[in-house]
Amino acid sequence: MSVSQSFATSLSSSSSAFFVSSNFISSGYGVQNVPFPAKSIGVVKCVAAPQEQETVFKTKVPRNSNMAKLQAGYLFPEIARRRNAHLLKYPDAKVISLGIGDTTEPIPEVITSAMAQKSLGLSTREGYSGYGAEQGEKPLRAAIASTFYGNFGIEEDDIFISDGAKCDISRLQVVFGSNVTMAVQDPSYPAYVDSSVIMGQTGQFQKDVEKYATIEYMRCTAENGFFPDLSTVGRTDIIFFCSPNNPTGSAATREQLTQLVQFAKKNGSIIVYDSAYALYMSDDNPRSIFEIPGAKEVAIETSSYSKYAGFTGVRLGWTVVPKQLLFSDGFPVAKDFNRIVCTCFNGASNIAQAGALACLSPEGLKAMYEVIGFYKENTDIIVDTFNSLGFKVYGGKNAPYVWVHFPGQSSWDVFSEILERTHVVTTPGSGFGPGGEGFIRVSAFGHRENILEACRRFKQLYK
Amino acid sequence: MSVSQSFATSLSSSSSAFFVSSNFISSGYGVQNVPFPAKSIGVVKCVAAPQEQETVFKTKVPRNSNMAKLQAGYLFPEIARRRNAHLLKYPDAKVISLGIGDTTEPIPEVITSAMAQKSLGLSTREGYSGYGAEQGEKPLRAAIASTFYGNFGIEEDDIFISDGAKCDISRLQVVFGSNVTMAVQDPSYPAYVDSSVIMGQTGQFQKDVEKYATIEYMRCTAENGFFPDLSTVGRTDIIFFCSPNNPTGSAATREQLTQLVQFAKKNGSIIVYDSAYALYMSDDNPRSIFEIPGAKEVAIETSSYSKYAGFTGVRLGWTVVPKQLLFSDGFPVAKDFNRIVCTCFNGASNIAQAGALACLSPEGLKAMYEVIGFYKENTDIIVDTFNSLGFKVYGGKNAPYVWVHFPGQSSWDVFSEILERTHVVTTPGSGFGPGGEGFIRVSAFGHRENILEACRRFKQLYK
Numbered sequence: 001m002s003v004s005q006s007f008a009t010s011l012s013s014s015s016s017a018f019f020v021s022s023n024f025i026s027s028g029y030g031v032q033n034v035p036f037p038a039k040s041i042g043v044v045k046c047v048a049a050p051q052e053q054e055t056v057f058k059t060k061v062p063r064n065s066n067m068a069k070l071q072a073g074y075l076f077p078e079i080a081r082r083r084n085a086h087l088l089k090y091p092d093a094k095v096i097s098l099g100i101g102d103t104t105e106p107i108p109e110v111i112t113s114a115m116a117q118k119s120l121g122l123s124t125r126e127g128y129s130g131y132g133a134e135q136g137e138k139p140l141r142a143a144i145a146s147t148f149y150g151n152f153g154i155e156e157d158d159i160f161i162s163d164g165a166k167c168d169i170s171r172l173q174v175v176f177g178s179n180v181t182m183a184v185q186d187p188s189y190p191a192y193v194d195s196s197v198i199m200g201q202t203g204q205f206q207k208d209v210e211k212y213a214t215i216e217y218m219r220c221t222a223e224n225g226f227f228p229d230l231s232t233v234g235r236t237d238i239i240f241f242c243s244p245n246n247p248t249g250s251a252a253t254r255e256q257l258t259q260l261v262q263f264a265k266k267n268g269s270i271i272v273y274d275s276a277y278a279l280y281m282s283d284d285n286p287r288s289i290f291e292i293p294g295a296k297e298v299a300i301e302t303s304s305y306s307k308y309a310g311f312t313g314v315r316l317g318w319t320v321v322p323k324q325l326l327f328s329d330g331f332p333v334a335k336d337f338n339r340i341v342c343t344c345f346n347g348a349s350n351i352a353q354a355g356a357l358a359c360l361s362p363e364g365l366k367a368m369y370e371v372i373g374f375y376k377e378n379t380d381i382i383v384d385t386f387n388s389l390g391f392k393v394y395g396g397k398n399a400p401y402v403w404v405h406f407p408g409q410s411s412w413d414v415f416s417e418i419l420e421r422t423h424v425v426t427t428p429g430s431g432f433g434p435g436g437e438g439f440i441r442v443s444a445f446g447h448r449e450n451i452l453e454a455c456r457r458f459k460q461l462y463k
Numbered sequence: 464m465s466v467s468q469s470f471a472t473s474l475s476s477s478s479s480a481f482f483v484s485s486n487f488i489s490s491g492y493g494v495q496n497v498p499f500p501a502k503s504i505g506v507v508k509c510v511a512a513p514q515e516q517e518t519v520f521k522t523k524v525p526r527n528s529n530m531a532k533l534q535a536g537y538l539f540p541e542i543a544r545r546r547n548a549h550l551l552k553y554p555d556a557k558v559i560s561l562g563i564g565d566t567t568e569p570i571p572e573v574i575t576s577a578m579a580q581k582s583l584g585l586s587t588r589e590g591y592s593g594y595g596a597e598q599g600e601k602p603l604r605a606a607i608a609s610t611f612y613g614n615f616g617i618e619e620d621d622i623f624i625s626d627g628a629k630c631d632i633s634r635l636q637v638v639f640g641s642n643v644t645m646a647v648q649d650p651s652y653p654a655y656v657d658s659s660v661i662m663g664q665t666g667q668f669q670k671d672v673e674k675y676a677t678i679e680y681m682r683c684t685a686e687n688g689f690f691p692d693l694s695t696v697g698r699t700d701i702i703f704f705c706s707p708n709n710p711t712g713s714a715a716t717r718e719q720l721t722q723l724v725q726f727a728k729k730n731g732s733i734i735v736y737d738s739a740y741a742l743y744m745s746d747d748n749p750r751s752i753f754e755i756p757g758a759k760e761v762a763i764e765t766s767s768y769s770k771y772a773g774f775t776g777v778r779l780g781w782t783v784v785p786k787q788l789l790f791s792d793g794f795p796v797a798k799d800f801n802r803i804v805c806t807c808f809n810g811a812s813n814i815a816q817a818g819a820l821a822c823l824s825p826e827g828l829k830a831m832y833e834v835i836g837f838y839k840e841n842t843d844i845i846v847d848t849f850n851s852l853g854f855k856v857y858g859g860k861n862a863p864y865v866w867v868h869f870p871g872q873s874s875w876d877v878f879s880e881i882l883e884r885t886h887v888v889t890t891p892g893s894g895f896g897p898g899g900e901g902f903i904r905v906s907a908f909g910h911r912e913n914i915l916e917a918c919r920r921f922k923q924l925y926k
Contacts, residue, residue: 056789057760060731061700063790064640067799074805077597102593107585115582115814122777123575125910130565130775134540163626163778163812170637170807174661177527178641194806198637237524268523297520312593313813314585315626326519327526336530342537343657344633349626349812350776351578447588 066200069212075190075431076100082415083425090423096454098382099425101246101401101443103310104450105374107355108367111309114358118351129350134342136161136318137353143360144318148303152290154320158334160341161356163348164317165276165304166191171344172272172300172319173199175336180237183216185228187247187429187436189274192240210434219435222394222405226250230259235267241289242274244281247432247441248403249395251285257292264298270325270333271299276317279308279372281398296322300333307400307445309359309368316352375400378451379444385455386442389462400444403429407438414440422457529663532675538653538894539563545878546888553886559917561845562888564709564864564906566773567913568837570818571830574772577821581814592813597805599624599781600816606823607781611766615753617783621797623804624819626811627780628739628767629654634807635735635763635782636662638799643700646679648691650710650895650902652737655703673897682898685857685868689713693722698730704752705737707744710895710904711866712858714748720755727761733788733796734762739780742771742835744861759785763796770863770908772822772831779815838863841914842907848918849905852925863907866892870901877903885920 072078079099087095121127135141141159149158162168169191178200184192193215196202203213211217216236218228226248241260244251252260264271273289286292289299304317321334348356358364383396392405406414411428418426418440429439444451535541542562550558584590598604604622625631632654641663647655656678659665666676674680679699681691689711704723707714715723727734736752749755752762767780784797810816821827846859855868869877874891881889881903892902907914 056793057728057757057787058731058789058791058793059700059727059733059761060791061639061643061733063792063794064638064642064799066640067638067802068794070802074802077805100594104591104593106588106591109583109586112582112584112586115585116579119575119578119582119814119818120572121575122570122578122773123572124569128567128569128773130567130773130908131563132776164809166809167807174633174637175527175530176524177529178663179527180524191806198803198806200641237522264522265520268521270522270524298522310585310591310593313595313810315809315812324520326521328521328523329526330519330521331526331531336527339530339533339537340661342540343654343661344630346627346629346778347776349778349815351582351814352812355582445593 066198069197069202069204070194071205074194075427078431079425079427082419086419086423086425093423094453095423095425096446096450096457097425098443098446098451098454099427101307101427101445103307103312103445104447105310105371107310107314108364108371110361110363110367111355111358115314115351115355118354122350132347132350132353134345134347135159135338136347137350137357140353140357140360141318143357147360147365149288149290149320152288153296154290154322158320158322160319160321160337161348161353162317162319162341162345163315163352164306165274165302165319166317167345168302168317168319169272169274170195170198171340172302172337173201174344175333175340176201176238181214181216182238182240183218183233183236183269184240184433185220185242185245186217186434187220187432187439188240188242189246190432192242192272193433210430217433217435220245220248220250221435222392226394227252227256230263233263235269237269239264239269239271240274241271242276243285244277244399245395246274246277246399247395247401247427247429247436247439249397249399249401250403251281251283251398253283253285254291257286257289261289261292261295261298265294268328269298271295273299273301274303275301276304276307277399277401278303279369280376280400282376283398285398290320290322296324298325300325305356305359308372309355310371311352311355314352314355316348316356374448375444378446378448381451381455382442382444385458389459391462396444402442402444404440404442405438406440409438411437411440418458418461422454422461424454424457529661532660532665532667533657534668537657538890542888542890542894545882549882549886549888556886557916558886558888559909559913559920560888561906561909561914561917562890564770564890564908566770566775566908567910568773568834570773570777571827571834573824573826573830574818574821578777578814578818581817585813595810595813595816597808597810598622598801599810600813600820603816603820603823604781606820610823610828612751612753612783615751616759617753617785621783621785623782623784623800624811624816625780625782625804625808626778626815627769628737628765628782629780630808631765631780631782632735632737633658633661634803635765635800636664637807638796638803639664639701644677644679644698645701645703646681646696646699646732647703647896648683648705648708649680649897650683650892650899651703651705652709653895655705655735656896673893680896680898683708683711683713684898685855689857690715690719693726696726698732700732702727702732702734703737704734705739706748707740707862708858709737709740709862710858710864710890710892710899710902712860712862712864713866714744714746714861716746716748717754720749720752724752724755724758724761728757731791732761734758736762736764737766738764739767739770740862740864741766742832743839743863745839746861748861753783753785759787761788763788768819768822771835772818773834774815774818777815777818779811779819837911838907841909841911844914844918845905845907848921852922854925859907865905865907867903867905868901869903872901874900874903881921881924885917885924887917887920
């Protein structure tokens with residue numbers, strides 16, 4: 001077996017688990033920076049004949065030290081890896097995934113038929129279109145502005161269409177660069193912290209507190225109603241804020257968001273507000289940060305069709321960068337974001353954009369809300385189940401995530417026990433930050449019979 | 464008119480010209496860092512009553528100094544802006560665009576029907592799929608590996624599916640980070656240089672030589688056959704190399720690419736090889752850098768369906784990062800690229816991936832080659848036209864771009880004259896680097912009648 005074959009074997013995989021093998025995690029790559037070839041050469045020596053002195057060619061290009069700061073793999077591929085490992089162990093198990101938060105219900109036909117029509121149109125001279133505007137198609141930008149921001153002074157040219165909120169979060173980080181400081185809700189969606197580390201905004205990971213140096217972790221707990229005590233939060237340039245929050249499922253009230261905007265204004269900070277779950281809200285909380293007076297001068301909002309229209313695989317999101325938002329030298333943030341969108345991105349797929357436009361037709365909106373309503377029923381079932389078992393349960397009402405407390409237990413232990421004993425995949429709360437320790441997140445995305453079956457198994461396990 | 468209204472007016476536009484107004488360019492934003500509000504307040508003072516002392520809120524977030532290094536807008540939006548300005552000036556002119564290199568011919572039905580079918584399938588429980596693997600769907604990765612790299616030892620798991628080569632170039636830059644040096648063909652596709660500036664790999668723009676400090680510009684001229692004299696090129700960490708080259712249309716030979724790989728090996732550099740036009744080659748040159756022995760240890764290859772299948776708007780590309788490619792500490796580049804793909808991207812649209820898979824069926828390949836053949840006929844027509852007019856013409860044979868020499872003239876002047884007098888949009892060579900000065904690039908993407916009409920007008924202008 002040659003070195004390259006040994007590499008091929010150790011690295012080959014085509015699922016999300018790619019490159020996130022168990023060895024990779026447990027040996028602590030990136031943490032201890034164990035040199036890769038040393039181990040492989042060790043393997044090779046056992047099988048290669050002595051005269052075949054293999055040498056591994058290394059370039060002289062230094063590895064990016066920010067990449068080396070990252071801890072293990074990105075959370076969700078790691079969940080997928082554990083799920084796959086479980087399937088190997090129990091090939092006959094009926095595994096139910098309430099982990100990554102992946103939509104399961106078919107996309108309403110009014111939306112897919114618009115995409116099919118757009119696709120077929122591309123085979124005609126009249127229907128063909130090549131490069132679109134990098135910022136997205138004008139009718140879609142206009143429809144998003146009027147549908148979601150009609151009364152808040154957000155205009156068509158403030159809207160940038162993207163291939164998803166996650167992608168835009170990284171593009172925003174590229175705009176900000178390495179010389180900014182950032183705050184994040186703890187717990188929160190891991191892409192904020194990871195993209196910040198990648199851009200070099202942080203120090204090293206501090207194992208004792210499970211935090212990256214220089215990031216301001218805004219603790220969100222049951223005690224503070226999952227809204228940080230801003231009087232204890234230090235000033236940072238950027239504040240990532242997700243509401244309804246992933247993973248806690250809590251939505252900030254109008255008063256809380258007003259506090260947040262005032263806090264940002266006082267500090268001269270920029271809020272990156274993630275509203276990807278806004279349409280799941282039952283309470284009368286703001287759906288957008290731009291409902292708060294003055295927010296346009298301190299906030300960006302990113303959102304997505306993923307959880308509204310089941311577009312997790314179709315890929316379509318948007319980001320609002322108001323022209324009123326300025327850097328300290330007065331330069332508009334939108335101009336730099338636009339430059340990144342033009343240079344590092346080329347617009348979302350025109351087919352996905354056709355689907356997104358159909359979502360905002362009266363029938364599309366109705367169909368979209370029906371699917372959201374279905375998932376909200378799932379949420380109720382999960383909340384009721386854990387409530388009936390005596391758990392403290394948060395979230396659920398305003399988001400498709402249920403945040404279940406297992407006081408004093410390790411999230412990963414709870415995750416493993418649930419997987420091992422019920423074949424249900426959840427997400428360990430600590431994957432979202434140290435503040436998530438002792439919780440698991442249960443996603444409400446699933447076929448109804450799977451949600452019911454998972455709840456039966458939870459009742460069996462915890463009765 | 465309030466300040467925010469004045470912003471709205473000065474910034475509003477929904478086309479590619481967004482934020483790239485003539486004032487913006489000529490006032491030298493980013494070059495001289497003219498403070499933005501100063502000018503706007505000046506405007507406001509003319510109309511606002513004296514008692515209305517408007518104050519513009521600025522955050523305290525510093526603008527990323529790398530963004531400020533960028534010169535004007537990204538090239539192609541600037542071309543689009545000039546095209547739109549021309550249309551305003553001559554509303555009745557029949558403008559023909561041979562500028563940005565945007566495909567015009569319908570996508571073969573075997574490909575679009577696969578996308579339509581995938582779209583409609585998303586409305587069924589069996590056909591629905593949510594998040595795919597971030598690296599792309601396994602059958603597509605396997606088909607790309609076997610179709611384009613069957614004999615070169617590239618495997619399915621070396622292939623990363625993306626939403627386009629341009630997007631992957633920026634993701635690669637994020638992997639490399641700010642502490643690497645880079646070389647680039649001069650002239651070349653501007654995304655290499657711009658993304659390098661954005662990541663902080665370069666110094667300031669030096670107006671006298673029209674180059675960014677610390678970038679190694681590898682001059683490609685008619686005299687050296689558009690292949691750089693590597694004996695004069697300094698060592699860099701990264702070498703961007705595009706063949707067939709955009710804009711010169713020249714394709715490197717096997718001997719030249721062997722030299723390049725040896726050069727990279729000697730220096731311990733990583734080549735980022737852009738093969739987006741490989742299928743346009745007529746000569747018997749390598750279609751992939753991986754045809755060169757040893758390339759897997761020093762090269763990444765990025766490519767795209769944009770110019771093969773007319774996917775400029777559909778968005779689908781791929782990047783090959785061989786598992787044999789290692790940083791200086793032995794860490795595999797593919798592992799870090801995979802981490803970026805998982806954290807900053809969420810996979811290409813599943814509908815676009817279905818189309819890409821259909822492209823690689825026997826009928827799909829045949830149909831794709833027919834469209835490529837059509838554009839190659841266009842190329843011949845353009846080459847013959849400029850030849851007949853006595854111009855020195857390069858490229859064309861191995862690429863859909865014709866590189867026409869206007870010795871001693873400014874590219875932008877030639878661009879403007881052609882636009883003004885023939886209503887044909889081209890691309891000024893200097894937009895691709897100082898080595899492109901004195902040239903224009905004419906794209907062969909266009910309906911046949913438009914190519915013929917453009918050539919008639921060229922003949923009229925230069926007879």
